[in-house]
Amino acid sequence: QSALTQPRSVSGSPGQSVTISCTGTSSDVGGYNSVSWYQQHPGKAPKLMIYDVTKRPSGVPDRFSGSKSGNTASLTISGLQAEDEADYYCSSYAGSYTFYVFGTGTKVTVL
Amino acid sequence: QLQLQESGPGLVKPSETLSLTCTVSGGSISGSSYYWGWIRQPPGKGLEWIGSIYYSGSTYYNPSLKSRVTISVDTSKNQFSLKLSSVTAADTALYYCAARYPPGEQFDYWGQGTLVTVSS
Numbered sequence: 189q190s191a192l193t194q195p196r197s198v199s200g201s202p203g204q205s206v207t208i209s210c211t212g213t214s215s216d217v218g219g220y221n222s223v224s225w226y227q228q229h230p231g232k233a234p235k236l237m238i239y240d241v242t243k244r245p246s247g248v249p250d251r252f253s254g255s256k257s258g259n260t261a262s263l264t265i266s267g268l269q270a271e272d273e274a275d276y277y278c279s280s281y282a283g284s285y286t287f288y289v290f291g292t293g294t295k296v297t298v299l
Numbered sequence: 300q301l302q303l304q305e306s307g308p309g310l311v312k313p314s315e316t317l318s319l320t321c322t323v324s325g326g327s328i329s330g331s332s333y334y335w336g337w338i339r340q341p342p343g344k345g346l347e348w349i350g351s352i353y354y355s356g357s358t359y360y361n362p363s364l365k366s367r368v369t370i371s372v373d374t375s376k377n378q379f380s381l382k383l384s385s386v387t388a389a390d391t392a393l394y395y396c397a398a399r400y401p402p403g404e405q406f407d408y409w410g411q412g413t414l415v416t417v418s419s
Contacts, residue, residue: 189362191345224405226346233395233412234346239405277346281404287359288348288404 192217192278192291199297200268208294210261210278216289218259222281225254225263229274237276238263265296273298301325301333303396303410311390311417317383321396321410322376329354329374334399336406337370337381339392347392351399352379386417 193211200206210217210225217223223241226234236245238254241261251266261280265272278291307319321335328335336351350360352370360368364383372379383390393414397406 220404222404226406233409234406235409236405236407239403245407279346279348279405284359285362287351287361290346290348293345 189216189282189286189289192280192289194276194278194291194294196292197295197297199299200265201299202268202270204268205264205266206268206296207265208263208276208278208296210263210280210291212259212261212280212282212289214259216280216282216286217256217261217278219283220281221256223254223256223261224279225252226277226279227272227274228277234277268298270298272296301398301408303398303408305394305396305410305413307413307415309414309416311386311415312419313387313417314385317381317386317390317415317417319381319394319396319413319415320378321380322378323398324377327374328372328377328379332401334401335370335372335379336397336399338395338397338406338409339390340395340412341389341392349381349383349394388417391415391417 225238228234241256302324311317334351337349352358367384369382393412395412396410398408
């Protein structure tokens with residue numbers, strides 16, 4: 189099972205919006221509404237930001253939003269802030285054989 | 300609020316078995332409905348799910364690692380453990396333990412991670 193494909197990096201100025209794509213197949217992203225997104229600052233553990241494609245855990249700012257179309261999921265950060273600079277990983281449930289796959293990771297840079 | 304903490308040797312020799320333990324606080328492994336899992340991250344690379352266990356002992360593993368992985372739970376100590384056999388340099392990674400609350404398929408809580416280096 190291959191990793192989900194994400195852009196290596198995206199960047200934006202404070203206040204702007206950036207969108208990170210996460211492309212899989214019909215066996216993972218396209219087949220289940222179980223896409224999640226994690227934020228990882230350097231030297232820190234990943235933090236859940238989005239689950240079930242669009243849902244935000246308590247405490248996650250509403251600047252973070254998720255969506256999905258076909259085999260591609262997306263994470264949008266609106267009103268970019270300096271503290272949003274981090275690595276972001278998507279993940280998807282992939283059925284009862286593979287179970288979970290992660291994305292290749294995207295570095296978000298705030299200019 | 301669950302807290303997870305990994306522990307174990309930071310250096311393992313090639314061909315030997317990597318053993319890590321995750322201690323759970325803020326909740327009971329057997330009293331909650333969480334699934335407990337292991338995820339790793341090679342230096343500078345992405346995340347890879349290794350496997351998960353329920354307190355009853357039922358397990359499921361990444362097919363690519365299944366032949367070398369054993370995950371077990373010790374409810375009396377509120378811990379669960381990972382064993383990865385026949386390690387090579389490719390198993391050098393930051394190993395995280397994590398918790399998932401079903402029916403969600405996301406990992407809600409993570410430990411801080413522990414670096415394991417495979418080297419002679």
